[in-house]
Amino acid sequence: MTANQPTPALQHYVLHLADTHLILGQRLGEWCGHGPVLEQDIALTNIGLDLLGQATTLYEYAATLIADGRTADDLAFLRREHEYYNALLVEQPNGDFGVTVARQFFFDTFQQLFLQGLIHSSDVVLAGMAEKALKEATYHLKWSSEWIIRLGDGTDESHRRIQKALNELWMYTGELTTPAPYETELAEAGYIHNPATLRERWMEHVKQVVTEATLTLPPADAWMNQGGKTGRHTEHLGYLLTEMQYMQRTYPGMKW
Amino acid sequence: MSATWPLWEVFIRSRQGLDHKHVGSLHAADAQMAIANARDVYTRRMEGVSIWVVLSGNIHASSPDDAGSFYDPAEDKVYRHPTFYEVPEEVKNM
Numbered sequence: 281m282t283a284n285q286p287t288p289a290l291q292h293y294v295l296h297l298a299d300t301h302l303i304l305g306q307r308l309g310e311w312c313g314h315g316p317v318l319e320q321d322i323a324l325t326n327i328g329l330d331l332l333g334q335a336t337t338l339y340e341y342a343a344t345l346i347a348d349g350r351t352a353d354d355l356a357f358l359r360r361e362h363e364y365y366n367a368l369l370v371e372q373p374n375g376d377f378g379v380t381v382a383r384q385f386f387f388d389t390f391q392q393l394f395l396q397g398l399i400h401s402s403d404v405v406l407a408g409m410a411e412k413a414l415k416e417a418t419y420h421l422k423w424s425s426e427w428i429i430r431l432g433d434g435t436d437e438s439h440r441r442i443q444k445a446l447n448e449l450w451m452y453t454g455e456l457t458t459p460a461p462y463e464t465e466l467a468e469a470g471y472i473h474n475p476a477t478l479r480e481r482w483m484e485h486v487k488q489v490v491t492e493a494t495l496t497l498p499p500a501d502a503w504m505n506q507g508g509k510t511g512r513h514t515e516h517l518g519y520l521l522t523e524m525q526y527m528q529r530t531y532p533g534m535k536w
Numbered sequence: 537m538s539a540t541w542p543l544w545e546v547f548i549r550s551r552q553g554l555d556h557k558h559v560g561s562l563h564a565a566d567a568q569m570a571i572a573n574a575r576d577v578y579t580r581r582m583e584g585v586s587i588w589v590v591l592s593g594n595i596h597a598s599s600p601d602d603a604g605s606f607y608d609p610a611e612d613k614v615y616r617h618p619t620f621y622e623v624p625e626e627v628k629n630m
Contacts, residue, residue: 317541319562319573326576423572430565 286345289462292365293472294345294406295355296460296509298338299366302356303517304387305331306524307374316377323423324380330416337409357528361511361518365460368508369452371517375445378431378438382445385424389485390456390478391417397473406472425489432493443495450497454504457482461510543592544570546577548584556588564589 308328315321339352346355369387374380395417398410431442457479459467467474483500490497507513527534541563547556559578564570570589578584598606614620623630 317563319564319577322580323573323576326580419575426569426572430569 286347287465289465290403290471291342291345292460292462293466294338294342296365296367296462297406298335298342298355299364300370301331301335301338303364303366303520304370304383305329305335306520307370307372307383308380310374311380320377327384327420327423330413330420334409334413334416337405341405341409353528357525361513361521363511364513364517364521365509365511366517367452367455368505368514369449369456371508371514371520372449372452373516376441378441378445379449381424381427381431382442382449384420385428385489386449386453386456386486388417388421388424389489390482392421393478393481393485394473394475397478401472403471428489428495429493432490432495439494442493446490446495447498450502451505455506455508458504458506463509541565544574544589545592545595546570546574547588547590548574548578549586549588550584552585556586559583561592 305328308324308331311321311324311328313321315324335356336352339355342355343350343352350358369383372379372383392414395410395414398406399414401407401410428442431438433439457475459475463472463475466472487497505514508517542565543561544564544567545561546559548559549556562570562573562577564573567589571587574587574589579587610616
């Protein structure tokens with residue numbers, strides 16, 4: 281396989297990346313006007329907008345690969361639930377601030393390692409996107425790691441809540457480093473790194489921060505939920521899409 | 537939450553070589569968080585390349601009531617400006 285050949289595996293893969301960015305960006309956008317303090321309200325939506333920017337690049341690329349007349353906007357707003365390939369972790373509801381921080385921390389740790397590898401991809405579009413995104417992701421990880429430490433090593437209540445959030449989201453972390461069939465295919469073709477190779481370093485960083493935060497992690501061999509990357513989602517995605525797609529469904533093609 | 541967080545004054549340097557300028561204030565638990573918050577609140581539109589934060593309580597300001605005795609006496613002391621003096625022809629560079 282040569283670079284940029286629009287195989288079904290590459291189409292799926294780029295959509296998977298785009299969806300993961302879009303859905304998490306949408307979740308963070310839900311905080312707009314609801315942050316615990318003004319400063320964090322802005323921080324959360326800044327991160328959300330970074331992710332939306334990255335999603336835009338990815339959907340535009342996906343549209344050129346799929347080449348069936350659908351635009352980046354069509355792909356983002358007019359697909360059905362089972363046609364989204366985002367990881368289950370990012371569609372989980374915001375919960376309290378602790379849940380949002382824990383979700384972000386698990387994701388950011390993966391994302392930074394992932395982008396460091398993607399920079400070297402033979403796919404120039406993905407490599408270019410990764411280079412820009414890595415600076416943003418580095419800041420996101422700093423933000424979420426700091427908050428894990430502050431909440432864990434904060435008050436009794438913050439400790440209890442962030443520990444609960446880590447425990448509850450743990451089952452969605454395994455999917456990040458478990459390759460979907462299209463990832464295995466692309467990895468075998470030397471096109472991308474197999475995400476499984478990031479597992480150890482992901483665990484290392486997560487453990488280090490969690491330990492500093494005086495928190496504990498559930499067992500590494502705990503049962504892990506899978507399926508988002510191949511379109512099998514938790515019940516939460518449907519509600520998110522209903523809200524996100526409302527305007528395009530009700531007023532097709534509207535712009536503002 | 538913010539009720540228990542101290543207030544910080546934020547200073548941003550917009551470009552290398554310029555001075556830090558006061559841009560506003562925000563709440564944060566400590567200096568590190570104050571810098572991170574300042575990054576998110578005050579540098580979103582490329583306003584800066586460097587951030588200083590100072591606990592608002594550590595800034596001691598002159599009182600507006602003192603303005604008369606502080607600043608007015610300087611009004612008639614024009615000789616304190618270098619331009620008040622004529623530089624002799626013989627002095628080439630000064």
